[in-house]
Amino acid sequence: MKEFVNLFFSFLLGFLFPLPLPLFARGVVPSDAPNGAQRLMMERGYGMFVHFGMNTFIEQEWSEGNVPALTYAPDDLDCDQWVRVARDAGFRYVLLVTKHHDGFCLWDSQYTEYDVASSGNKTDVVGAVARACKKYGLEFGIYYSLWDSHEPTYTCGDFTKYVDFMCGQLTELMTNYGEICELWLDGAWDKPAAEWNIPRLYDLVKNINPNCAVGVNGTIGTSEEDQGGFVEVLPDRMTEDNIFHMRYFPGDFRLWDPKIASRNDKKQYLYGGNSYYLPFEHTICLSKEWAWFQKRDIKYVRDLDELEELFYWTTCNGNSLVVNIAPDYHGRIREHEAQTAIALCKRLGIRRGKPLPSGGRYLQVGCPTEATSCWDSSDEFAPDKASDGGLQTRWASADLTPQLVVTLAPHTEFDKITIFEYCDVERLGDFSNRRTNRIQAYTIDRFVDGRWETIFADDTPMGDCKTIRFPYFYSAEKVRLNVRSATAPPSIYEFNVINTSL
């Protein structure tokens, strides 16, 4: 009922003030439930993120806007293939990087010459992807970098000129490519929040695409951070903390690439003393490395077990996930990456028009947790950090063979355990690294009828995300990770004890 009142209020305001709309005109009101755009976004839930542009051709992740436009020259561009892969992989939308920090535009923008029209391949990529999305029945979202290293008005001294420039480009993007389901704004860290005039951008978008969900990377912050401080904890805590607030207002969802919200994320944040509902969109790379743009050499992809578990974590509780799959310098998604995304879809059993599959109930969340060893006496690496439902916090041991014991609620049954271990990262080159596990051998034990019983034992390095699927359900009073060998003191982000039938 409240939502209906909000909707009616929005409609009334839209009728009274056709253009320009006053702030909050499009339903951004204090709330503890999703608005229309948010509800649609939460239903989509799973999108393919596509980074493609100047950086694809220069072996870099970020460039400075001074690479000649002709350097961009895909010789086998096939945007239809990108979206076909997205469809086959069960994604519900494609989120295209239309302009990265370098300012190079993937469409022919009348506001700049630094775009595909001046490049080695004049295809309007935004248009081609939008058409393919329509053809294959996917929704279409747009990533647009606020920060622009190329555009002269960005540094001309009068920043309102650059805001005008952005409004011109966003009008092109919102007007010429059909319905846009999402706008992902990036790079805001380069200026104080107020300079971007987010209210103006937001209203512009909502006037054209009322259902477009708008978010700005780094949405949530603390006063300490705003003053140049540093806060380590993921900002998915509630207004009751009175610590976190919306840094960019208004907006429909949170972004804090590449963090992962906790399982009990309640999505409530303060702005101007009021509390707003904001779902979270997660961003991960299909690649094992933190590499958004494709390089000449092939990239290794994450293991399906890890992708599956990250899917469950990031799409639960009304939050959503975009997985970056970057086309190569020819202009096509590489086969081994397409194949992995499609295999994941088949494994998950994603179906069109059906709710996304759930990972089951995570029984460890909030359960009493002890360990035989802890890194220090502070709360930071305490045992219960491995069962707090969050991947940003972790338990850390002080020795090499610790035990972690979770006491489950009575009458609990589980049939799956997954473990996110903290890994050491080895740098292998400019765009290359490798995670290495500390835990080399371990057992999983259950405590039942007064004794411990080993139900799983392994002596191979734990892997990026260890997944153990049991062929039947176990009951247990307690479950234990018993480390038998490690190369350094083990640390666990989360020890997930799961009932997949719930």
Added chain:
Amino acid sequence: MKEFVNLFFSFLLGFLFPLPLPLFARGVVPSDAPNGAQRLMMERGYGMFVHFGMNTFIEQEWSEGNVPALTYAPDDLDCDQWVRVARDAGFRYVLLVTKHHDGFCLWDSQYTEYDVASSGNKTDVVGAVARACKKYGLEFGIYYSLWDSHEPTYTCGDFTKYVDFMCGQLTELMTNYGEICELWLDGAWDKPAAEWNIPRLYDLVKNINPNCAVGVNGTIGTSEEDQGGFVEVLPDRMTEDNIFHMRYFPGDFRLWDPKIASRNDKKQYLYGGNSYYLPFEHTICLSKEWAWFQKRDIKYVRDLDELEELFYWTTCNGNSLVVNIAPDYHGRIREHEAQTAIALCKRLGIRRGKPLPSGGRYLQVGCPTEATSCWDSSDEFAPDKASDGGLQTRWASADLTPQLVVTLAPHTEFDKITIFEYCDVERLGDFSNRRTNRIQAYTIDRFVDGRWETIFADDTPMGDCKTIRFPYFYSAEKVRLNVRSATAPPSIYEFNVINTSL
């Protein structure tokens, strides 16, 4: 029709010569097709091997027959649990070690005091397992060691007395425990073949249990071997080679623990100038290590991917597999081992009364195969050893980043690749070792439409058996393993390119 004639002939002989039966009385005639006992054995196909006995209590694999009988003392013996696990894990029979080389008998034998009746737990284990098999609908097979370190007649100078002893014990085993589906005779290497009087043992068994399949470990040999030589190659080659012959005659199946027959094993071997049909029974441990008896410390089990692929290899083509799952010193199968066997069954989809699942068609077998590097100029490690359908032979490279290229037959499609890599073995202790992979990073590529395309890429060590399941079928003129990084020159037993739908 021929089989019917054989059967009739056997019946007639049995009628004419009730006891003792002449040699070949029970249908062991030259043949190129299975006899009755063989056909039943091939239908069973998948059994649980149970090593339990004196060695379970002394942290050894073999003992000398001088450990006091009272040392054997399980305090929670539950043979019903063993067979329940076997049933839940999809095994069709249980093969029980009733007496190992140490001579200790798991039943109360009137021919020795070195048995359970004199031990710390007087349960007749043979009887308990036989009853549980009947209860759970499984068949029951018996392992019996010919070699006996304890029995005085074994070394009394007149070996016929020991043969009498064996005949007494085998009569107990064949008479008192219902139908016995299989007799597995071990340790024959300790004496010249003729001394065992296999014809007498064979006829004894067949007179009581005509359908009992009888086999002696090391069934097949070469003249060179019989004279103390050493032949490396698995004896699954055909009579046309005129190299291999039956060393122990008569018998219904071959044993050569722990070797694995090739996929095109034709089961034909010479004895006395005639050719006999002999299926192969494979033996593997669930444990990663070569450990048949359980030790105090938990044993790590093989990965499910490796077990699955070994299942397909060893049960194809009419051969069979027994998997050793050893109860611990309490007298129960450990939960993590039971769970693994049951998980394998669920993954394979084994169903009662249905044929065992097949792994599909292995397309690489016999295909032209090349490599960029080879260990030496001899044939021993040639590239085609990785596509000859045999796990006893392997291709070996001379450098760290070789490519192996298999040219497939035209119009071939595959959806799975599995790779058995030769591993270095690291000794970790008396009963402990670890296989370590040489290949650290690699791609799988297909050649189609005149170019190579990467369809899989991985930078984690290959694992004991790498299994890659593709979500759809690939066509290809050639398939390539492209090693990008290795710790030593890679070597591949078999590079399996599989169509799972065939």
